[in-house]
Amino acid sequence: MKVNKIIAVKLLLSLVIMIGFTSCSKKSDSKGGSKATGWKINDKKGGFQYASKFKKQATGPGLVLVEGGTFTMGKVQDDVMHDWNNTPNQQHVMSFYMDETEVTNMMYMEYLDWLKRVFPPDQENYKNIYEGASPDTLVWRNRLGYNETMTNNYLRHPAYAEYPVVGVNWIQATEFAIWRTDRVNEKILEEQRFLKKDAKVTDVAADKVFSTEAYLASPSTAMGGDTNIVLQKGQKAGKAPKGGGAAPAAGANNTAGNSPKNVYAQRSSGLILPEYRLPTEAEWEYAAAADVGQREYNAYKGQKKYPWSGTYTRSGKRQVRGDQLANFKQGKGDYGGIAGWSDDGADITNKVKSYPPNDFGLYDMAGNVAEWVADVYRPIVDDEANDFNYYRGNVYMKNKIGEDGKVELVTAETQKFDTLSNGKIVSRNFPGQIAQVPVDENETYLRQNFDKSDNRNYRDGDKQSTRYFKFGNSEEGDEKGKLRDDQRMYDSPRHNVSTDSLGNMVKRYDKSNKRTTLVNDDVRVYKGGSWRDRAYWLDPAQRRYFPQDIATDYIGFRCAMSRVGPKADKKKRPRN
Numbered sequence: 001m002k003v004n005k006i007i008a009v010k011l012l013l014s015l016v017i018m019i020g021f022t023s024c025s026k027k028s029d030s031k032g033g034s035k036a037t038g039w040k041i042n043d044k045k046g047g048f049q050y051a052s053k054f055k056k057q058a059t060g061p062g063l064v065l066v067e068g069g070t071f072t073m074g075k076v077q078d079d080v081m082h083d084w085n086n087t088p089n090q091q092h093v094m095s096f097y098m099d100e101t102e103v104t105n106m107m108y109m110e111y112l113d114w115l116k117r118v119f120p121p122d123q124e125n126y127k128n129i130y131e132g133a134s135p136d137t138l139v140w141r142n143r144l145g146y147n148e149t150m151t152n153n154y155l156r157h158p159a160y161a162e163y164p165v166v167g168v169n170w171i172q173a174t175e176f177a178i179w180r181t182d183r184v185n186e187k188i189l190e191e192q193r194f195l196k197k198d199a200k201v202t203d204v205a206a207d208k209v210f211s212t213e214a215y216l217a218s219p220s221t222a223m224g225g226d227t228n229i230v231l232q233k234g235q236k237a238g239k240a241p242k243g244g245g246a247a248p249a250a251g252a253n254n255t256a257g258n259s260p261k262n263v264y265a266q267r268s269s270g271l272i273l274p275e276y277r278l279p280t281e282a283e284w285e286y287a288a289a290a291d292v293g294q295r296e297y298n299a300y301k302g303q304k305k306y307p308w309s310g311t312y313t314r315s316g317k318r319q320v321r322g323d324q325l326a327n328f329k330q331g332k333g334d335y336g337g338i339a340g341w342s343d344d345g346a347d348i349t350n351k352v353k354s355y356p357p358n359d360f361g362l363y364d365m366a367g368n369v370a371e372w373v374a375d376v377y378r379p380i381v382d383d384e385a386n387d388f389n390y391y392r393g394n395v396y397m398k399n400k401i402g403e404d405g406k407v408e409l410v411t412a413e414t415q416k417f418d419t420l421s422n423g424k425i426v427s428r429n430f431p432g433q434i435a436q437v438p439v440d441e442n443e444t445y446l447r448q449n450f451d452k453s454d455n456r457n458y459r460d461g462d463k464q465s466t467r468y469f470k471f472g473n474s475e476e477g478d479e480k481g482k483l484r485d486d487q488r489m490y491d492s493p494r495h496n497v498s499t500d501s502l503g504n505m506v507k508r509y510d511k512s513n514k515r516t517t518l519v520n521d522d523v524r525v526y527k528g529g530s531w532r533d534r535a536y537w538l539d540p541a542q543r544r545y546f547p548q549d550i551a552t553d554y555i556g557f558r559c560a561m562s563r564v565g566p567k568a569d570k571k572k573r574p575r576n
Helices: 002-030 105-118 124-133 148-153 170-191 212-217 219-225 281-289
Strands: 063-066 069-073 089-093 096-099 370-376 397-399 417-419 425-427 436-438 496-499 505-508 523-527 543-547 560-562
Touching: 063 281, 069 281, 089 281, 096 281, 105 124, 105 170, 124 170, 124 425, 170 212, 170 425, 212 219, 281 370, 281 523
Parallel strands: none
Antiparallel strands: 063 096, 069 089, 096 560, 370 523, 397 436, 417 425, 496 505, 523 543
């Protein structure tokens, strides 16, 4: 009996000691002690500062989380066209965010309005910015069709406000995504009091434009270096920053003697969202297919033909049985069906969210408009080279550093414009952004994962892939290092636009009848069927391509954003 009591007392003492250690440990953790050094983190006196209260990435405006996973890319149900440009291959995409709907006319009009206010078209330096970003409304014209109503009204009339924007080429869509990134992060920093309230409206000008990357690289010079707009933590607008206005270097932590409040927002703050961008082809196809709705335990029950379940384009649900699940061309001369019940409710495009979403909560992943994706087109997907976050189109760039050792910002004088093959002039960058240059040997030397800046034709059309290439021969090709016409793997037309001595634009159309393909490094993939397409093209795995500088009345776009941190928000549970 006494032995049992002694054992019980020992167990009780052990339990008390363990609880004591646990409480001490929790107490130590609550003080923010470093697991590396034991030093206090986020000490008001200085030292290492870190966003220890960060929980998860905020969902940007208009976005829906798409949980990543594996899927069979390129598995089309039918191939009546015999394109042979799709070979089923297993791919894995990371979790990402995607726009719930296509970018609408109202969203794009907000972009145009901002450009017009900040870069007035009547000023010589900025005359091509607004025009270069404006959609081509003439895409609606048809030689034997009366479509002037759409030409004059589709973009700007409020009746079409929630319709997907068209007439936007791939380059314009990419620029819109960059602009959207900056405006969203500008609002976040304003809410967190790192930027003066309402400066985005009252103080914005061509020489005071917020750029996310420029702010992160050198916050003290962002927004034209106006310290009344770009604020340090704890600084009030209109008052000089603490310490006489001396700004800490980008990415620098506080040192002893500095107040933790006397800092700018950094990437490590966890406030700034990743960039909006066009989705990759793999991401778009994965999101459109939404095979997660066909999951049974740890396998898919079958590849869906369309973004919805079943093999038909009409709903089988009792309440809406017979309703079309997308707007598309149902036959020759039939873009919507017979007027009344059972038609698809649209002659051309339709208001977003007019049809049910897929299992990821995304609308119009089939029908309405086809959509640009980020990839450069090639007839194959090289899954032997990569099967994780597949993307063809990487052109690695880096910030341009000036003679003073600081990043070089674009100004009205250094801004670059590109003349496209169709003669349209578009801005390559905007004042306030960081000037970019290709990566060089400093980044590529002895690397195994990449060895040059432009990787668009890697393993499919570059010089090393051709039978003409001779290793070690630097004189291969023409004087610019490019292959001659008879040596190029993709013998596409070479249209050219230049200016003469008087500044007049000279357009040179390639009239050669020996061209064998339209494929080159400037054609981009677009996915999904549109209001002009038959049901065949509604299959998410179908892929087509179009020149990146040409717009149509049936191609629109939506944006995506990478997910940082955990793959999913919720704890996994068994589900059928």
